Amino acid sequence: xxxxxxxxxxxxxxxxxxxxxxxxxxxxxxxxxxxxxxxxxxxxxxxxxxxxxxxxxxxxxxxxxxxxxxxxxxxxxxxxxxxxxxxxxxxxxxxxxxxxxxxxxxxxxxxxxxxxxxxxxxxxxxxxxxxxxxxxxxxxxxxxxxxxxxxxxxxxxxxxxxxxxxxxxxxxxxxxxxxxxxxxxxxxxxxxxxxxxxxxxxxxxxxxxxxxxxxxxxxxxxxxxxxxxxx
Ligand SMILES: [Zn+2]
Ligand SMILES: [Zn+2]
Numbered sequence: 306x307x308x309x310x311x312x313x314x315x316x317x318x319x320x321x322x323x324x325x326x327x328x329x330x331x332x333x334x335x336x337x338x339x340x341x342x343x344x345x346x347x348x349x350x351x352x353x354x355x356x357x358x359x360x361x362x363x364x365x366x367x368x369x370x371x372x373x374x375x376x377x378x379x380x381x382x383x384x385x386x387x388x389x390x391x392x393x394x395x396x397x398x399x400x401x402x403x404x405x406x407x408x409x410x411x412x413x414x415x416x417x418x419x420x421x422x423x424x425x426x427x428x429x430x431x432x433x434x435x436x437x438x439x440x441x442x443x444x445x446x447x448x449x450x451x452x453x454x455x456x457x458x459x460x461x462x463x464x465x466x467x468x469x470x471x472x473x474x475x476x477x478x479x480x481x482x483x484x485x486x487x488x489x490x491x492x493x494x495x496x497x498x499x500x501x502x503x504x505x506x507x508x509x510x511x512x513x514x515x516x517x518x519x520x521x522x523x524x525x526x527x528x529x530x531x532x533x534x535x536x
Contacts, residue, residue, distance in 0.1 A: 436497050
């Protein structure tokens, strides 16, 4: 059996990108010391409502990551994908999985190292959640002022999308990602998210250096998927 991901649910999966309610719920229940990556998903009891289980229970529509932060949301996904490298199972020279005494597959890296990476993941995700909330409340897309300013948000997003055409720092590789809206300097929450990405890189770098050595750190950091802004 491959290692089981840490999850609080048993229901089947449908959506890939989770709503913020489920994202928050996973973070709150996540223990990085297990050395397992968190699994961010919405779960759906029935197809009829279109709401995930948690949102159906609170009788509200799913709260997807704010439109103005879709690019930041993709950046988070890219970072989470990037660290899955440290959660591979161990294999012998022929590519067959190593098995423990019970015949189960084992991780390539020990729990202590994986827990350090998981701690960095938890802090990154916590910061993303706080940033998204800050962005949302800064633009008054929730709460008492929602009605008054709801019309302004699409206009803000359109302006931001135009800005993204000329804004310099973009993720390497995927050109399509460049037109997704991202926070820029001066936005509410920008500094928190910029700092969080920087800290994440630093924490992974430190963990890899101490566990796998500086040569491996240099190789791995060269594959870091984002260009980080100065701030
Ligand atoms: Zn959900
Ligand atoms: Zn939901």
